Amino acid sequence: MPEPRFFAHRPPRLTKAEMLRRGREFYEQMNERRSVRHFAPDPVPRELIELAIVTASTAPSAAHRQPWCFVAVSEPATKRAIRLAAEAEERKFYEGGSTPAEWLEALAPLGMNWKKTYLEIAPWLVAVFAEEHAVAADGHPLPNYHVEESVGIACGFFVAAIHQMGLVTLPHTPRPMYFLSEILGRPPHQKPYVLFPVGYAAPEAQVPNLERKTLAQVSLWDPVHPAAK
Numbered sequence: 001m002p003e004p005r006f007f008a009h010r011p012p013r014l015t016k017a018e019m020l021r022r023g024r025e026f027y028e029q030m031n032e033r034r035s036v037r038h039f040a041p042d043p044v045p046r047e048l049i050e051l052a053i054v055t056a057s058t059a060p061s062a063a064h065r066q067p068w069c070f071v072a073v074s075e076p077a078t079k080r081a082i083r084l085a086a087e088a089e090e091r092k093f094y095e096g097g098s099t100p101a102e103w104l105e106a107l108a109p110l111g112m113n114w115k116k117t118y119l120e121i122a123p124w125l126v127a128v129f130a131e132e133h134a135v136a137a138d139g140h141p142l143p144n145y146h147v148e149e150s151v152g153i154a155c156g157f158f159v160a161a162i163h164q165m166g167l168v169t170l171p172h173t174p175r176p177m178y179f180l181s182e183i184l185g186r187p188p189h190q191k192p193y194v195l196f197p198v199g200y201a202a203p204e205a206q207v208p209n210l211e212r213k214t215l216a217q218v219s220l221w222d223p224v225h226p227a228a229k
Ligand SMILES: Cc1cc2nc3c(=O)[nH]c(=O)nc-3n(C[C@H](O)[C@H](O)[C@H](O)COP(=O)(O)O)c2cc1C
Pocket: 033, 034, 035, 036, 037, 110, 112, 170, 171, 172, 173, 174, 207, 210
């Protein structure tokens, strides 16, 4: 068992005013983020995608396993194969008759359908795979823990990084997504988790007019005993 090694990590305390300023600024930036489904074909430098991936990889993960693999694709033939396979699944979802009516109703205001032309137009597709287990240097499997939660948090960091750079994305989750494993040649312990098209918003891009829940709708404060004043 290796000995734990520690080093000091004591971020300097800020004034309340500075904390509020930073917190508000970050909230305002994040509140500007939207899922965009209309991309410009303009190329995006690979370095920006690399930055978003290393930012995602700073996310906390259970037992620090970092159970994720980000597979970035810019090459047109692979993007086309992904689009066609995604559309085949999406078509079954929207028109196959087995999707619950409630689910389709929830999607209707978003104006979504089975066509995913943006998967070919966006300059990058970043497929995220969740690693059910790690592989030790000698090839034997090492268990991972809380994989879904860890990968979900990393994806949140990825989305925030893309937004911060002035690019746009959306989490795309056709079900099932095993075509991604096949097309991208991933091993069985890597499960497809989400697909992020990334690029610049098209000049004509529009997003549905959504309202976000208020603080009161998404939070409770000391619900058992009131806090001491
Ligand atoms: C886990 C997850 C899966 C999603 N899957 C899809 C999808 O398959 N297709 C799509 O167009 N949007 C998808 N979205 C985007 C949501 O529709 C979008 O986040 C939501 O409508 C709120 O809009 P906003 O991101 O602009 O705030 C997904 C979002 C999440 C978090």
